[in-house]
Amino acid sequence: MTSQYNFKKIVIVPTAKDFIDIVLSKTQRKTPTVVHKQYKISRIRQFYMRKVKFSQQTFHDKLSTILTDFPKLDDIHPFYADLMNVLYDKDHYKLALGQINIALHLIDNVSKDYVRLLKYGDSLYRCKQLKKAALGRMATIMKRQAQSLQYLEQVRQHLSRLPSIDPNTRTLLICGFPNVGKSSFINKITRADVEVQPYAFTTKSLFVGHTDHRYLRWQVVDTPGILDHPLENRNTIEMQAIAALAHLRAAILYVMDISEQCGHTIEQQVALFESIKPLFANKPLLVVLNKTDVIRLEELKPEQKTLIQGFINDDIPVMEMSTLSEEGVMAVKTEACERLLAHRIEVKIKSKKVEGILNRLHVAVPKPRDGVVRPAFVPENVIKQRLTKEAKPKKKTERDLEVELEDDYSLDLKKNYDLPADFKYDVIPEFWEGKNIADYIDPDIMAKLEELEREEELRIESGVYDKEEEEMDDEEKEIHRLAGKIREKKAIIAIESRIGRSGGAPVMPRAGRKRERSVSRLRSEFEELGVDMSNKSGAHFSRTKSRSASRPPIKKARADSTGRVSSSSRVTPRDQSGIRNVELKAKAKKMGHKAQGKMNQFGKAGEADRHIAVKMPRHLYSGKRGIGKTDRR
Amino acid sequence: MPQNEHIELFQKRYGFRMDYQERQRKKKAREHKLQSKMAQKLIGIKGKIFAKKRYTEKVQLKRTIKAHEEKKTRKKDEGKVPEGAMPAYLLDRENTSQAKLLSSMVKQKRKEKAGKWDVPLPKVRAQSEAEVFRVLKTGKSRRKGWKRLVTKVCFVGEGFTRKPPKYERFVRPMALRFKKAHVTHPELKATFCLPIVGVKKNPSSPMYTSLGVITKGTIIEVNVSELGLVTQGGKVVWGKYAQVTNNPENDGCINAILLV
Numbered sequence: 001m002t003s004q005y006n007f008k009k010i011v012i013v014p015t016a017k018d019f020i021d022i023v024l025s026k027t028q029r030k031t032p033t034v035v036h037k038q039y040k041i042s043r044i045r046q047f048y049m050r051k052v053k054f055s056q057q058t059f060h061d062k063l064s065t066i067l068t069d070f071p072k073l074d075d076i077h078p079f080y081a082d083l084m085n086v087l088y089d090k091d092h093y094k095l096a097l098g099q100i101n102i103a104l105h106l107i108d109n110v111s112k113d114y115v116r117l118l119k120y121g122d123s124l125y126r127c128k129q130l131k132k133a134a135l136g137r138m139a140t141i142m143k144r145q146a147q148s149l150q151y152l153e154q155v156r157q158h159l160s161r162l163p164s165i166d167p168n169t170r171t172l173l174i175c176g177f178p179n180v181g182k183s184s185f186i187n188k189i190t191r192a193d194v195e196v197q198p199y200a201f202t203t204k205s206l207f208v209g210h211t212d213h214r215y216l217r218w219q220v221v222d223t224p225g226i227l228d229h230p231l232e233n234r235n236t237i238e239m240q241a242i243a244a245l246a247h248l249r250a251a252i253l254y255v256m257d258i259s260e261q262c263g264h265t266i267e268q269q270v271a272l273f274e275s276i277k278p279l280f281a282n283k284p285l286l287v288v289l290n291k292t293d294v295i296r297l298e299e300l301k302p303e304q305k306t307l308i309q310g311f312i313n314d315d316i317p318v319m320e321m322s323t324l325s326e327e328g329v330m331a332v333k334t335e336a337c338e339r340l341l342a343h344r345i346e347v348k349i350k351s352k353k354v355e356g357i358l359n360r361l362h363v364a365v366p367k368p369r370d371g372v373v374r375p376a377f378v379p380e381n382v383i384k385q386r387l388t389k390e391a392k393p394k395k396k397t398e399r400d401l402e403v404e405l406e407d408d409y410s411l412d413l414k415k416n417y418d419l420p421a422d423f424k425y426d427v428i429p430e431f432w433e434g435k436n437i438a439d440y441i442d443p444d445i446m447a448k449l450e451e452l453e454r455e456e457e458l459r460i461e462s463g464v465y466d467k468e469e470e471e472m473d474d475e476e477k478e479i480h481r482l483a484g485k486i487r488e489k490k491a492i493i494a495i496e497s498r499i500g501r502s503g504g505a506p507v508m509p510r511a512g513r514k515r516e517r518s519v520s521r522l523r524s525e526f527e528e529l530g531v532d533m534s535n536k537s538g539a540h541f542s543r544t545k546s547r548s549a550s551r552p553p554i555k556k557a558r559a560d561s562t563g564r565v566s567s568s569s570r571v572t573p574r575d576q577s578g579i580r581n582v583e584l585k586a587k588a589k590k591m592g593h594k595a596q597g598k599m600n601q602f603g604k605a606g607e608a609d610r611h612i613a614v615k616m617p618r619h620l621y622s623g624k625r626g627i628g629k630t631d632r633r
Numbered sequence: 634m635p636q637n638e639h640i641e642l643f644q645k646r647y648g649f650r651m652d653y654q655e656r657q658r659k660k661k662a663r664e665h666k667l668q669s670k671m672a673q674k675l676i677g678i679k680g681k682i683f684a685k686k687r688y689t690e691k692v693q694l695k696r697t698i699k700a701h702e703e704k705k706t707r708k709k710d711e712g713k714v715p716e717g718a719m720p721a722y723l724l725d726r727e728n729t730s731q732a733k734l735l736s737s738m739v740k741q742k743r744k745e746k747a748g749k750w751d752v753p754l755p756k757v758r759a760q761s762e763a764e765v766f767r768v769l770k771t772g773k774s775r776r777k778g779w780k781r782l783v784t785k786v787c788f789v790g791e792g793f794t795r796k797p798p799k800y801e802r803f804v805r806p807m808a809l810r811f812k813k814a815h816v817t818h819p820e821l822k823a824t825f826c827l828p829i830v831g832v833k834k835n836p837s838s839p840m841y842t843s844l845g846v847i848t849k850g851t852i853i854e855v856n857v858s859e860l861g862l863v864t865q866g867g868k869v870v871w872g873k874y875a876q877v878t879n880n881p882e883n884d885g886c887i888n889a890i891l892l893v
Contacts, residue, residue, distance in 0.1 A: 025678075025679075028678060113885065114885055116808040117808055117809070119808060120784060120808055120882075122767065122784055125883075126882060126883055129880075129884060130884070130885055133883070133884045133885045134885065161637055161638070161639075162637070163634065163636040163637065192636075193642075195645075204637075205637050207636055207637065208634070208636065627676055627677050628676075
């Protein structure tokens with residue numbers, strides 16, 4: 001039910017002019033905009049009927065959200081209903097909403113009539129005029145609602161700023177004359193920052209703050225001051241306080257100013273109490289005497305004391321406090337909370353729901369084993385020690401120092417450094433010889449350095465770093481020698497290629513160059529290196545077929561055994577390069593022909609032919625432009 | 634939680650930013666630039682609406698400037714002669730004032746009479762049958778075209794029942810039947826929504842009159858008991874003639890001027 005106490009979600013109510021603008025521009029954007037004389041009459045009619053219906057729907061939707069968002073005074077808690085009546089006048093509020101409702105129905109009727117008329121429109125001009133008349137009528141209806149809309153917008157703004165008071169939870173309600181110290185009290189016990197000023201009626205509406213007691217959250221409601229005159233003469237501000245007093249089931253704290261600094265005597269304050277006494281029925285009541293730092297209860301005159309005594313005689317607890325010196329404030333709060341808690345428990349016990357709660361509550365007490373009483377035990381020595389313990393000397397904090405020195409105080413963070421005084425206040429550089437000093441900061445760095453040096457010396461002595469002569473056999477030696485040679489050759493090649501990369505000289509393409517990678521070249525190079533190339537049995541290279549010089553230079557059509565002419569290249573033709581098996585090849589060829597046949601017969605496009613799947617992709621051919629016409633796409 | 638006038642309270646306690654006034658001033662100074670940018674950039678329907686609004690604003694501005702300027706300049710007060718003031722040598726003559734002229738004119742017209750109705754719209758465009766009626770094809774094969782559908786607004790009296798559909802020649806659709814008219818009183822300049830009693834005369838054709846077709850210029854009789862007019866004899870006037878001033882089929886309503 002929190003929605004009933006949070007009025008911040010009401011939709012913004014635009015002014016009449018803005019409302020019309022919004023709806024009409026929405027109609028223009030969301031419905032088709034182009035229609036021509038030569039279209040079919042049914043199409044023209046549909047076009048204009050759509051516009052009329054769309055406007056009606058938009059008006060209807062917006063007005064009905066307003067009607068549903070605003071709270072109905074009969075559906076919310078009577079406290080809020082009463083508060084809204086005080087602030088906004090129930091009749092005016094209901095009338096405004098009623099007018100909006102009427103406008104809603106009128107717009108619906110207009111749309112119905114004109115859609116009916118549009119069915120008989122026989123030319124574009126006539127349909128257009130009818131649509132213009134319909135929209136104009138709707139706009140005029142909205143123009144007449146300007147006052148209601150303005151009022152509702154103001155109500156909405158004020159409603160959204162009302163404090164969210166939960167009428168059903170534990171609440172403390174503070175009331176009394178203006179200027180007695182109600183707002184100061186709430187500022188002291190909660191975090192609410194209510195304005196406190198010396199003039200009367202500083203607080204002009206209800207304020208709420210929250211406080212804790214016994215691990216529960218308590219609402220504290222501060223009211224504007226009430227003056228002592230009959231109900232009819234009360235103004236709006238006082239009526240809010242009265243509404244809160246009447247409808248909230250809370251503990252009442254009636255605050256009185258015994259120093260009479262508020263401008264009203266104790267007699268007057270007691271008289272006010274008597275006049276609003278009926279509102280305190282069935283509520284735990286507490287009379288609080290404020291401003292006791294000025295004058296105490298004992299120092300009062302006897303007549304005034306008897307008045308206060310009257311309260312005590314009526315079983316109404318009276319407490320003293322001073323919000324200025326903060327004495328008694330917490331005591332008042334605690335007392336009020338306790339009383340309210342007791343009252344609420346009492347009420348709950350009397351209600352029917354208590355059975356369900358009590359059934360579930362069970363305080364388990366351990367069964368006594370025997371009759372021996374075992375109280376708490378503290379050894380005597382400890383008790384003695386506690387009594388004789390002297391108070392620990394309070395350490396002098398910086399704050400104390402600051403208070404002491406006032407203007408001369410300056411925060412010196414380096415004064416507690418654990419360094420000798422000469423270089424305590426020195427400035428530490430950040431870099432030294434290209435290195436970060438922070439990387440080398442280590443308190444034990446000198447000790448660590450010495451240790452490392454010692455270890456190093458020991459190592460050198462023991463001979464960890466002496467080089468060893470490796471014993472290699474012949475093969476390894478040979479491999480080493482060859483590897484060295486290879487490395488040398490590689491380096492030379494790299495250097496040569498770098499030198500040889502002369503820019504600008506045209507380079508033959510790789511295919512055009514004469515065969516570089518031949519077996520003979522390979523052989524010669526490796527012989528150079530000293531590798532034995534005579535043994536061919538384990539070799540992984542083979543001589544490629546060379547073109548003999550005896551080949552005739554002129555190209556001639558070479559016929560093979562079947563009499564067919566084949567090109568002089570030795571590459572296998574495509575139809576033979578796939579499947580080698582002759583039978584399968586024939587079959588595959590036949591299948592290929594068959595598949596083509598149908599397409600060829602009907603002249604259809606095949607898989608290889610260019611094909612556009614979507615001739616008119618929607619994203620290119622539809623949609624309105626943000627601005628401008630859609631003649632060209 | 635922020636409650637009631639927390640914004641104003643904050644402003645009261647802590648004031649504004651140090652550059653608040655400066656920023657406000659500068660923002661205001663830049664407003665004309667925004668206006669001109671909008672005026673240049675907005676096109677289409679939004680541009681037209683903006684231009685119209687701007688035009689009215691400019692007109693007002695110019696008027697106020699002119700008014701201020703007039704206050705500043707001091708013009709020689711040419712001795713203005715009040716209206717109706719006469720030079721001394723004409724004082725003793727009896728002048729015929731405008732009012733007298735008018736009444737004599739009216740008297741003359743009354744003498745003429747001769748069945749001339751003095752109506753606000755003397756000449757109206759005649760409506761041809763093709764405009765007023767549309768052919769309604771009937772019959773099993775939709776060949777018969779003797780029925781006509783009335784395309785203009787019409788009035789049928791109370792207690793009107795159609796002829797049996799087989800025999801009705803002129804179809805007057807319910808959507809086009811109107812019972813009320815918005816009648817303007819020419820002197821009071823006030824408009825009332827009065828029920829129609831009947832169609833007196835349609836200037837295009839007597840057939841239209843009999844059918845009850847209402848077009849521009851038609852004389853209709855309206856029930857004016859709402860206005861509470863009383864004759865010299867003390868009798869209450871409840872019916873008066875009015876002439877239709879708009880095209881009802883285009884506007885969806887009948888606007889008429891009362892003939893007093």
